[in-house]
Amino acid sequence: MDYFKQRRAYRNFKLYEASVSNGQNNLYRELLDYANDEGKLDDMFPMKNSALLSLTGLSEAGIKKARNELIQLGLIDYVKGRKNVKAPEYRIINLYDKKSRVTSRATTSEKSSSTRTEEVAQPVPQPVAQPVAHVFTSTDYNLTDTTTTTSSPSSVPESQNNEPEEPHPIAFYQRVFNRPATAIQTPIIMDYADELGSSMVNHALMLAGESGASFNYAKGIMDNWIKDGIKTVEQAKQASADFKSKKKSGSYSGRTQVKETLPDWATNTNQKTKESAKITPEQEAIIAARLAKLEASKKEASHE
Structure with a gap:
């Protein structure tokens, strides 16, 4: 299974086919990413409930509810585990391969009709396995120099670049930050590329690199x-x-000058203090x- 095709198919599923809650989305994404990291996109894989509780932030009841709904939506297969003996097992159902998806959903439906939802049938093997490779090709910005790096968590086929004349955003990330994108950053970059285009993503990465900032700055x-509707470089x-220009001319200021004024009670107190300082005739x-008497006493003391 191709991880990036699956991500895109899942996003389209949420947009056009069914409503997916935040809890369901969190659970599915954690299962999908774990399967990709472990090279188990086409296979059943074990996942402890305690790990899912920590990763998703859901309660035990929330995990169970979200899991059952994902099964009913035809997004995952599930085999119940045994407490303290065997962890539950999951499999991601291929969404972009229609034939595989139909077979998986039919099998799941048949099993669910005779048993509880959680006791789903054993997975239907995928006809073709396409694991995400760990070889990464980075291309220079002017498309003239190509180097190969083996430390990247995943590679992205050049055909997935929505602007073939532009360097692939994943490759451009490596050139800007001098390291490959992580397994978490890679799908995020591709989502931005889908939204804005490769040229815009590359421009943002370049601005982050020039500022000596991190990927979060580019995000x-x-x-x-996206918020301002800017769509081109x-x-x-x-x-x-x-x-x-606005900042230089002074029309933009991040801080407002506030003139402090004293309250009436403070002003009245100062006025009363001044008035009390005046003496009568x-x-x-x-x-x-008293001063004259004191002066006379000093003179008498000096004569003595």
Whole structure:
């Protein structure tokens, strides 16, 4: 099974065929990614409930509910395990191969009609196995230099590039960051390529590389483009130029200047303090008399 074709088929399934809840989606994606990482896309594979609880954030009841719904939707096969003896087993049903999908759904339906939903039939073997390779080809930005790296988690056929004249985004990622994309980053990059096109993804990766930032920086840029409806590299460059121009001219400011004003009670207190500092003529006379008496006492003491 081809991992990236399966991802695209699953996305189309959610868009056009059936509603998938967040819990179902989390469970399916964890099972799909684990099967890909372990090279078990066409086979049954064991997965402990405790691991799924940790990975999906679902409760035990939530796992059971989401699993049963995925089975009914024809997305997975499932064989119940035995507590402390054998872990439950799963298999991802091929969504892009219509013949395989029909066979799997028919088998699942027959088994479910005679037993509980969880006790699904043994998986129907896929006619052709297409495991994701671990050899990665990266192409220079000008398409003239090609090197091969064996450390990438997965390779993407050049035919999946939606803009053949552009370097493949996965290959371009490696050239920008000097390392291959991880198994988690690869499908994310391809999703952005489906949404924006390879040229836009490559431009965002280049901006991240020039800024010395991480892949998350490029993700933030692309999310802003999607939100603002920017669809071409030219539009992205113009938006960046406009932003810099506004910031330079001072029309854009990230911080608002606020003038602090004292409350009325504070102002009144200051006023009262000033008023209380004034003395009356009677008080001045008393103070003068005391000063004169003190001065007289000093003179008498000096004569003695």
